[in-house]
Amino acid sequence: MRYRTQVVAYPYWVVALLLYGLQMVFGLLAIAKYLGPDPIRTLLPFDVSKEIHTNLLIVWVLTGFMGAAYWLVPEESRTELYSPRLAYWQLGLWTVAGVTAVVGYLFGWTAGNKLLEQPMPVKIAIVVVMLMFLYNIGMTIWRARRLTTTEGVLVAGLAASALLYLPSLLSFDNYTVSIFYRWWTVHLWVEGVWEMIQGGLLAYLLIRLSGADREVMEKWLYVIVALTFISGILGTAHHYFWVGVPSYWLPLGGFFSALEPLSFLAMASYAYMAMRRSGLAHPNRLAIHWTIGSAIFSALGAGILGLAHTWPAVNRWTHGTMITPMHGHMAFFGAYVMIVLGMVTYAAPGLFGHEAEQRETPVGLWAFWLQIGGMFGMTMAFATAGISQTYLERILGLGYLETQQKIQVHFLMLVGTGILFTIGVALFLYDFFFLAPRLSRKAAPGTWPATAEA
């Protein structure tokens, strides 16, 4: 840790990781309900567990992003954070809003709009939090008069996320129109500006971990984010195919979303080239695992598996089946969960004031491989369930309920692999909270000895 105020990242990541653990609980509950019968149906119906599962994901990943920004921006701009106090207040308000939303869902207080279920007061609190965050980061950069491309891309991604949240505050009487704008937030987040965030964090981690040349890395970062928007903006249309929009969105959505894997493949080759050119001799081996893992897994989950059902002629049959969570789970995990865990792992030694950056615990490696293996298995389970469902229900015309009974075996597989994944998450939390090196404070924070870092 080079700057004292980078320590602000720590409470953010504590909150993020705790919510990550909680997300697993509701995910496992949801899949158990798929097996049925459900003894706690009246207490906690499926819709509530599912809505908490997805909302926790969004909240904790965003918390992780903000923590990452508070870690990265002072270092890139070579200054202390403008106001750590504001950052703590921001986290407090954010956590209160998040917890209020989750508790509210338990009591049926919901906007009932997929992924944007937050009731209006919570939505407004989220906007306020984002403004506090952007003000703090903006003032830090402004005072330092130094903005690197890496942090610029990261901060632009976060600012654009805030901006694109605004359509979710609108409401329309026409359901088709409300769907149309719901995707401005949801799609343009995850297949647009969040990719900027991932790209920025990936560039930072690769520069730090491989010692690759910053000029080269940042040059290609622009190409990656350009590819993201070339494909992603009009790629929004792959959500529009069947909801009552003009027909030109079909070929457009098909063509541009077929290009969406390009930016993810570019990120994977970006990581690969950095590794090839400069080697990955950094002692924080765990962080290398998560960083390279994110580049590869997002190419698979977000890129290839998205492509698998994005073409209109295919999507016509698979739309609204288990094929969607197949893509969704691996995409979110690869692109956003892994990059946040990469940042956390990379920063952990510095954050805890440890001298050595070396980080490779057996528990940490188990946490990595169990999450990778568990997620791969879950993806396969969703895929086999989705393919069977598409054939039985959509093509053969078997009833929904009969089909669900026939694909039970895949839900069992989902339970098994989901448990593996959850064990991986639990080990990550255990490693972070109990095993990460905490120092005999030979070097006080702020006087971090210069290392191989440039």
Next chain:
Amino acid sequence: MTKRQTRAFFFASTGLFSAIFIALTVDSHRQFPRLTHADQITPAVVAGKHVWHQKDCINCHTLLGEGAYYAPDLTKIAQQRGAAYLRTFLQDPWRFYSEERDRRIMPNLHLSDRQIDDLIAFLTWVSHIDTHGWPPRPILVSGAAVPGSNVGAPSPQPASSDPIAQGQALFGQAPPGCFACHSTAPGVSLVGPSLAGIAARAAERVASAEYHGKAKDAAGYIRESIAEPNAYVVPGPTYSSNGQSLMPGDFATTLHGAQIDAVVAYLMSLK
């Protein structure tokens, strides 16, 4: 390529594609009223949309294919099932489905009659949105479009003593084996005609000039068709021979009166 050039590439391409996207958005707004029949968005439809959100329906069901995958898609449900059936169902979902049999069950949302009417109005409006032919084949809540496709499943059992639930189970059992010749999926004609939408069709037929049977209403027509298949013969290549229906003519004696009542009640729920 220099960093300056790649930066210019990023800004130019992002700007260009954002502009195209916004232009198409404006054009879409021009077409939404026609594609979604916006003139039919009555206050009841808007109120029904509110119920849809308030009750978090989308986190179990899909609508227009969007939502959660824990419960059936409802895009065309209002066209598949009449308002009468949906009203009864929403008052008490357990009349037609059982958790033991189906492994999951919709909770009773305790909606008021007003909320139910609004929700049905909303779902009816949604069912007419121009979805470019999606779903390409109707999505059935339960049953099978083609006999034999539900391989290995036990004979269907009724979820409750409700006549519709009893009739639905009987329809899928052999005997009487109704399902072997009649599909309940639209457009799937087996040896006999598809019974999708039979309630609405029966009402039209009773009122039409070609009908000379004894039935006075749709339910009566369906009952008559079961008991006396020759009272009115629906034209179709495999439905009849020399003006005589190919349907067995002995259901009046092999089924009890209550069983026929149940099948009629079930078929009357297929709008």
